[in-house]
Amino acid sequence: MSDIIQKVKNLSIGFKSKKGEEILILKNISTKIKKGETVGIVGESGSGKSTLALAMMGYVKHGLYTIGGECEFNSSNLLNMKSKDLEKIRGRKIAMIPQNAGQALTPNLKIGYQIDEALQLHSDLSEKEREKKISELLNKVRLPSPETIALRYPHELSGGQQQRVAVAMALAGTPDLLLLDEPTTGLDVTTQAHVLELLNFIAKDTGTSMVYVSHDLGAIAQVSDRIIVMYSGEIVLEGPSRDILKRPIHPYTHGLLKSIPKLSLAGLPESMPGSQPQPGIIQSGCSFFDRCNFSEDKCKNTSPQLEFLKELNTSVRCFNYEKLLNESQVNQNVNKIKNNSNDKEILNLSEVSISYAKQKLLDQIFNRISDDNPTVQDININIKKGETIALVGESGSGKSTILKSIAGLLKTKDGLIRFDENRNLSSDLKERNPNDLRIIQLIFQNPDESLNPNHTVEEIIAQPLKLYFGLKGEELNKNIIDLLQKVRLGEFYMSRYPRQLSGGEKQRVAVARAFAAKPDIILCDEVTSALDVSVQAAVLNLLQQLKEDFGTTYIFVSHDLAVVRAISDRVAVLYQGRLCEVGPSNDVYKFPSHPYTEVLLGAVLEPDPDIKPKLVAEDIVEEKPPEKGCSFQGRCSRIVGDICKKDIPPWQLTDSGNAIRCHIPIKELQKEQL
Amino acid sequence: MKINSIYKEEKKSAFQKVSEVIITMASRPSGFIGLSILVFHIILAFVSPYIAPYDFKAINPTLMLQAPSAEYWFGTDDLGRDVFTRTILGGRTALTITFFGSLIALLWGGLLGIFCGLVGGKIDDIVMRIVDAFLSIPWILAMLLIVSLLGTSTEVLIPALGFFYGKGIVRVARAATHDVIAKDFIVSARARGHSNFSIIWNEIIPNVRDAILVEGAMRWSWMLLGFSSLSFLGFGVSPPTPDWGLMISNARGLMSFAYWAVIAPIVGLSSLIIGINLTADAFAKALGIDRSTKAPV
Incomplete structure (x- = not known):
């Protein structure tokens, strides 16, 4: 068949552990990509989706190796091709658009020069023609005034513009297949929507096939014709985009769609239990068994095969898909959040402004900040006890800056932060007494960074307990176990290091640490954005539960409006x-x-x-x-x-x-x- | 469900951790060779007084410059002293002085570097410029000055060497601190109101310890070379104490006809330096720090 452009056959990729065991990242993957089709590959981190996309251009990451199978492009296997032959295909026939264009562009070369380089490599145009082509490409990705953009350096462009330049470079070789690895993940919501719309336009305009890898079902839904759902290195569901999103017949996809908060529904979605098994954990039976709501005894011991259903044009790896076939729609049940705020004001920001401007010498001497146009200005918010208030906006809107000042990490220029109606809090950490520090605790975005990698969970949670309450010995231990139970983690987690925990577990430990101080206010800085979708709902539910139990006030910063809708x-x-x-x-x-x-x-x-x-x-x-x-x-x-x-x-x-x-x-x- | 052992690690005791690192180091050929040389030298330094066949200071004019033989394995020097005896004893002083010297270097260099990295600002600027100023002074001139003013006793040499070799560690420790200082767990500790001391001790040191230890191990071999150079110039160990630097210096004029008197101490010195170097490299690799990409400052 000539309309198939890329054929993946029984592909397995893996690595050798220190002990010499073979650990599989991709398990026997087979799929086809047709001409002009956009295929979305979706999965959690560690599901093997990026590895699969890279294999499609004949690239296997350092440390990994091909165990079996092939990736056929134009009826030649890319995986055993010589690098010389691969060079002719990459960029020219298959192009890649990376996640972070800011890092993919060379910082010291002008945009025009970089595109020219790609053109020189992948086309035989003369210099004049190339010049014209550069304008054309930049025009195509809808960058304003291509001539001036071509003369700029990457750092002079915004994230969205950089991503557009990356798209233009990928198009320079007029490729037959475009691989996109999370191309919009780092962008703001509005920019993301624009870039996706552009990609849709390009797919239609040029007839290029696209493989779109993302963890975000929302983005995938906008671009793809067909969706491949990956779980634990296997394809669990593959079929037409609409069917998969409207009537997912695999329990994983079903649960995933249920756990994503939506704009149209206020309240917290149901969470999926557990987390994806890490590679190397060999299970007999279905890899989703532990988290599945539809499992039977059979699933525990025999692993289901990918089954092609002709009438639905869908492949599914599940014994019980028929149970889901009958459910016509994903019925999302949400737990309406209880608003248990009372009228008592707990925190009041009045006329707060914050400046990042460098202070002049005179100002330094008088210890004042003078800036006519500060980064954050005129913030008046009145926060009531027990409520969840969300600060939303794009990057650069100052939402995290405000949190920092509330936490005392950043001095304000003007304005007052008042706690409990009568106590003024200084925005300077040194001027706060320990109790002022205790009442406000922070939970950070990325638990990998907010937990000291060299401390055990016990040591991490013990820190605030020792610092604020001076707990020791038996009592300390009891408190730690108590906190761990509150965040639904067992006692045996105490001796573990952060690297031995999954993303969701790490964030739970961070939540436990924040609650250890018995705070009145918890500042949540993008707490779910580093987590996998299936875990996100669980963490949100936990936060809500804890809030109801303790009457804590949350100040919730997020760029994800659906999450904000769910919890605030x-x-x-x-x-x-x-x-x-x-x-x-x-x-x-x-x-x-x-x-x-x-x-x-x-x-x-x-x-x-x-x-x-x-x-x-x-x-x-x-x-x-x-x-x-x-x-x-x-x-x-x-x-x-x-x-x-x-x-x-x-x-x-x-x-x-x-x-x-x-x-x-x-x-x-x-x-x-x- | 069978779970592979790789993701299951429980908390280990310090002893287990150290022995694990040593086993990893010895599992590479270069690490194994380095460790064996180093261990050999250390054992030799301990037992040499008991196994030395002759008295190291026994001068015998009738035995001047004897070639190696069954009786005198490495021959004799220009005063008729046994070169084998003096070679196996010659590493003791150097090894001891430089070991304690590098400990001092590690301690002050590491702590100052971490402190500067943490507080930043003016204090950091001032301290680092002073360190830079010291870095620009040729260490050997400064050492000569100190030694000629204060003498060549161990109490002078250890702190003096420790001071001069610690400057480089300040930079490494500061850079390593900068890597972790921006991480949220430090911000979190600050926001909770921990003291600077507590932040250094609990949050930073566990994360920069490895980098500083590796740097210290590397400094040790450099210091050994430096100390031997001092002895070679006559400012290190005073005669008749056997010392490699001194032995090379004494016998270098006779090299053309009594090469054995020079070869033995040279082999001793260079093998020890190579041994420490290989060990430090293997140590770095075992801890997951790649020295090949980071040039020593």
């Missing part, structure tokens, strides 16, 4: 360090009134082929907040006039208690929505 009572939307909208999350999500909120919500990707992102505003990135007027003036599609550029918009209150900062009258803002 109130939302504050930030742009360029200025508040745009503050209100109850139901209200903000139902009627996104501020133009920026509208843009943000419109760009959210849902794992549903029927819900397309709305691209309202451009995805340009502003580096500095405007000096005068509304912070969102640079990107707003609904500018009223000069007033937006001159005056800071006033706060307007809606009936439901939603505060919006915009010059457009509330009634008009809401009308647009309906």
Whole structure:
């Protein structure tokens, strides 16, 4: 068949452990990629999806080796080809777009030069033609004024623009197959939506086949015609995109779709128990057995084979897929979160502004900060006891900066942070007493970085207990076990090191450490974004449970609007360090009134082929907040006039208690929505 | 369900950890050779006073410059002393002085480097510029100055060598600290309100320890060479104590006709340095630090 461009046959890739055991990363994978088709490969970290994509261009990562099988491209096996022959195929026939374009582009060469290099390698055009082609390529990826972009260095471009340049470079060789490894993962929501839309356009325009690797079902849903779901190095489900997202007939995919928070549903989704087995753990039977809700005794001992169902055009690796066939839709059950906040104010930020500007000598002497246009300005938030307030915005919106100041890690320029209605907290760590430090605890984004790799779980959790309560011996031990049980970890975890835990377990330990201090407020900085989707829901549920048990207040920072929707009572939307909208999350999500909120919500990707992102505003990135007027003036599609550029918009209150900062009258803002 | 042992490791005692590192080191040929040479030298340094066949300071004019024979394995020197006896005794002083010297270097260099890396700012700037200034002084001139002012006793040599070889460790320790300082677990400890001392002791040292130890092991071999150079110049060990540097210096004029008097101490010195070097490299590899990509500062 000529319309098949890449054929993977019985591919197994693995490595040798220190003890000489063969450990498989990919287990007997077979699949085909047709001409002009976009295939999404989805799976958790460690499922082997990147290894499979790399093998498709004949590359096996250092330390891994091919155990068996082949990757056939144009009827020649890439995996035993000489590197000279591979050079002719890579870039020219198969191109790759990496996850982080900022790192993939050479920092000291101009964009134009780098694309030219790719053209020289992969085409026979003359210099004049190449020049024209560069403009053409940059135009194709919709970069504004290609001539000037070509003369810039990579660091002068934003993340989204860098990713576009990477796409342009990949297209330079007019490849038949494009491999994309998490190409939008590091980007902001709005940028991500734009890049995906561009990729869709290119796929249609050039007829290139694409293999899109991602952990994000939302992104996959927007681009792919067919989806391959991987689990523990195996294909567990493969079929047309729509069928898989609407009627997943493998329990893993089914559970996964159930556990992803959605914009349309407030409340926490059901979580999937357990985590993916690490490579090298040899199980008899199905690899998903431990986490499966549909398993039988048979699944424990015999591993199911990938079965092709002709009528559905789908392959599935499960004995019991028929049970799922009858369930027509994924019925997502959510646990509505209880809002147990009372009216007592616990933290109040008034007129807070924070500046990163370098202080001048005179200011240093007088110990003051002078900056007319600080990074974060005019933050007034009133946080009630027991509520979860979320700060949302794109990167650079100042949400983490505000958290740092609350934690005392970053000095504010102006403004007051008041705890419990009467106690002023200094933003300088040194001026806080131990009790002030105890009441506010942080949970970080990446548990790999927030847990000391050389400490055992016991030592990690013991730290706050020793520091704040001076616990010792038996009592300390008892408290640690108690905390571990609260985060659903067993006592035997005490002697483990972070590297021996899975991502979700690590984050649980970090949660336990935060709760060890018996804090009143916990600052959660993107706590779920480093976790796998199937684990994310479990951690969110745990946080909610702990909050209900202890009456803790959460300040939750996230760029993932669906997660925020699931867990928060109130939302504050930030742009360029200025508040745009503050209100109850139901209200903000139902009627996104501020133009920026509208843009943000419109760009959210849902794992549903029927819900397309709305691209309202451009995805340009502003580096500095405007000096005068509304912070969102640079990107707003609904500018009223000069007033937006001159005056800071006033706060307007809606009936439901939603505060919006915009010059457009509330009634008009809401009308647009309906 | 059968679980492979690789992901199942329980907490190990310090002894288990050390023995595991040593086993890993010895599993590579270069590490094995290095370790054997080093262990051989250390054992020799301990037992040599008991096994030496002759008195190291017994001068015998009738036996001047004898070629190696069954009686005098490595021959005799220009004063008729047995070269074998003096060679096996010759490493003791050097090994002891440099061992303690490098311990001192490790201690002050490591702690100062970590401290500078942690506090940063002005203090870091000032201390590092002073360290740079010291780095620019040729160490041998400075050592000569110290030794001629204060004498060549062990109490002078150990701290002086320790000081001069610790400067480089400051840089390494500071760089290693910078690698971990930005990590969230340090931020987290700060936000909890731990003292600087507690942060250094609990959070930083466990993470930079390996890098500093490897650097210290490397410094040891350099210091050994430096110390022997001092002896060679006559500023190290005073005669008649046997010492390789001194022996090479004494016999170098006779090299053309009594090569044995020079060869034996040279072999002793260079084998020890090679041994320490190979061991330090294997140590680094066993700990997962690649020295080949990081040039010593």
